[in-house]
Amino acid sequence: MTTLAATAGRSPMAGMKVYNLKLGMWVFLLSEVMFFTGLIGSYIILRFAHPDHFAEPGVVLNVPLTAFNTFVLICSSVTMVKAFAAIEQGDQKGLKRWLLATIILGTFFVGVQVVEYTVLSHEGFVPMADAYHAIGRGNPETGPAIGGPLYGATFYTMTGFHGTHVTIGVLCLWFTLWRATKGAYTANSYGGVEIMGLYWHFVDLVWIILFTIVYLI
Amino acid sequence: MSTTEKEILHAGGGGGHHEHHELPFLRKYIFSTDHKTIAKQFMFVSLFFLVVGGALASLMRWQLGFPGQPMPGGGILPDAMMAPTPDGAIMLPEFYNSLVTMHGTIMIFFAIMPLLVGVFGNLLIPLQIGAEDMAFPRLNMASFWLAVPAGILMLASFGVEGGAAGAGWTSYAPLSSSGEWTGVYLGQQLWLASLAVLGFSSLAGAVNYISTVINMRAPGMTWFRIPLATWALFITAILILLAMPILAGALIMLLFDQTIGTAFFRPQYGGEPLLWQHLFWFFGHPEVYILILPAMGITSEVLSNRARKPIFGYHSMVLAIIGIAFLGWIVWGHHMFMSGMNPLLGTSFMISTMAIAVPSAIKVFNWLATLWKADIHFDSPMLHALSFVSMFIIGGLSGIFMASTPVDMYIHDTYFIVAHIHYVLFGGSLFAIFAGITFWFPKMFGRMMNEPLNKVHWALTFVFYNLVFFPMHNLGVQGMMRRIYDFTQYDYLQPLQPMNRFITISAFLLVASQSLFVISFFWSIFKGRKATDNPWDSNTLEWTVPSPPPHGNFAEIPVVYRGPYEYSSPESDRDFLPQTEPPRGMPASAPAPAT
């Protein structure tokens, strides 16, 4: 059986000297960048090709609510950092506490998004082309449609897939928390928490970009 | 010990590290995490789909060779596919369109890609870099077990009402966005769902391959000592990682158009058909390099070994692989020259497309130079590898015609394109796959293949393949369109009927010849001569372990001293010099050379 001592002087070619899990997560996140690039790129192309389908910020979409939601998601990244810092110090209680906080904030984010979708669809802002008749925020019951079907289609696809990624992230956070209660992580072995953090920060970063492009521009 | 220390320990092998109680059948053969078993699983499933793809092509060729004539045995197919008449069953145009679509889809996604990437990626990467398995063995298992339901979904689409997808493997919108245009409803959605699931499978594999090659190389296995097969598979994995998600986005948008009623690609509501083409081909062009790069890597391994000579210009070969992969991202518009895209864009894509001919040419010349002053052994792997080189020359050269935008005006969407596709995918990828299977079969199954039978299979395949596909260049030059159920509707194409019949008969003979390979394959598994560790006198690491290798591959972490192509080296008494053989005068336990 080989031991580390026996391999001394024979350094395995550890490439970037990053351990497997972390490397794997970075590589995976690269594919996620491409996925959202495809969706966001399509949105940009469609918006330039058919500007009449879209609207000025705030006319249809609820910017203040979503801005608050963005703040919530950023806070959840902070709590995730705290969780990671805790386990780096071997603080099991801190890890669990901050993971739970991240879960709560992440769930809140998704909840607000569900509420947002519900209100928007009542205002006629839907993805289906023939049912699209967005009357905008605070407008009377009926009126001319603002924008066109491409607005609804792109909005729900981009934010919906982001929301799906957040939801999956929350489920993974539950799994991480459960593992933490089993004592799976220590000050010497916290890879699972680190990669959970990487994923979560990525999802947050995508949201900041999405929020800017979809809601603010 | 820390996570990092554990990883370093595992990186270079350490097969003896595991205690292995005998695994139950299910864990050992069905839900295996061993990369070698997963490679075999991919092999059996992919070869099955290769046969299915060939059967679909045979049906297409019947219609093209004997348009509108009753097909013998056609009566067993449902009325939705073959119209029953008093004289017999005649193929319907809707079924023909499905055949065209599914032949392409199945061959590309369920045969060639898993054969090159799923089989050889899994088999070769850990062995050639000196690792005990992939970085993420359970993710690897998931990769295979995602591909299986994807395949089932694809096959199931034949059985639903409306039939299987019928908008071409390229699924152009708006034709594909609604059954009102094609008559296909659920079938088109199953096509999308199947590819979406397969995308996850490919992505999982890509993450695994990339992480493994970066992190788990044995001591002394520097980047420029990695064999070209692994290099090619590594770069291919990067292409998969970055291209598949784009396809996923496109598939999702098209699926929404079909099911929810969004209008991404439906112009009557403001959608953009060209957006589909841009997304699809932005994925699609890297995809074709995914289909050829591993084949090039395999060819380099076999060519160098069977010619007993170092590969000519190893560093350039690596740079050419990287160059092809990189340039492959900026040529996608050459599939869209006639699409209505801005002609200025057409010119820029023409320039980048012409440029990508250069690294491919470099590789061809390097292979030829490898053969110069070599010591060539004509075993069946070598015959297939040489076929790759000679047929890829044709496929590559034909690409130059279509790269020129004015010439493409004439030959776009004609059989000239079909000829080009099949010269690179069959003449290229499939021959390389045969080279790889015949070469690594002993390592996978512990037995030598039936060499005489393999040689006969090769000869018949090579001849019939050229008889089928070479004339297609000429059909295209005479103006015969693609995806056309009955070209005799066009007066000017009627004189092409005899050539089409000739191609059809050659195609039937080509398909029939493949039975020899099936026979050889299964005969060899049971009756082949037992293989030694290194029957080909090869240098790379997979040949330093038993055939087949045990779980964990290497009993001790291997140490690498040199590159993989030191054949006929003056440093050795024999005509090969394995990567792990210590240099003369150096004791075996000395430290590895610097990284």
Next chain:
Amino acid sequence: MNWSWMLPEGFSTVSGDIDFIYYVILWITGVIFVGTEALLIYFLVRYRHVEGRKAAFHHGSTRVEVVWTMIPLFIVIGLGIMSKGVWDRVKREVPPGGLGYIVTARQFEWNTTYPGPDGALGTADDFSTLNALHAPVGRPIVLTLRAEDVLHSFFIPEFRIKQDAVPGRDITVWFEATQPGEYTLGCAELCGIGHTTMNGAVTIYTAADYQAWAATQSAQ
């Protein structure tokens, strides 16, 4: 059985230029094909395994590689330059003095709309033909290409023109025939079950005959 490498005869003002590039490429690729395959066969025969002879232990040559990198590079640059001129002429520069029609593609037919005696499209005296396109020789015919449902592709092989018809867009495509006669209009993009039936006739008249024909159409 006409299946040679020679293109069928072309009958438009651009077919000569396009065919010329095709033949240049045919020659270049033909020479390269013969050269490389012959070299391959020669190497296979000359360097086949013979007892007692070892392969040369040779890793490569940067100088040689530079040569066979630069030569293909110059060839493709040259082909690109040649091609750009013709491409621009066909796709970006519509010649003046053209006769304008509208061609609408839909499953599974071609509809050509002609301007009628007043010479303007979109007026009451416009008339249409189904799966047929009639035009005079020696004059640019400028088509506004439309599609009503899915993608189709407007293809006249004898004129070497091809252009996809995209629903939601008007795309300009032009040709100028050099000889009266009957030619083929085909659809070159899979458009559904009836794709194979979407062929039409292109009839090119002398100027006088065209006037006569147009008069009979307007009278209807």
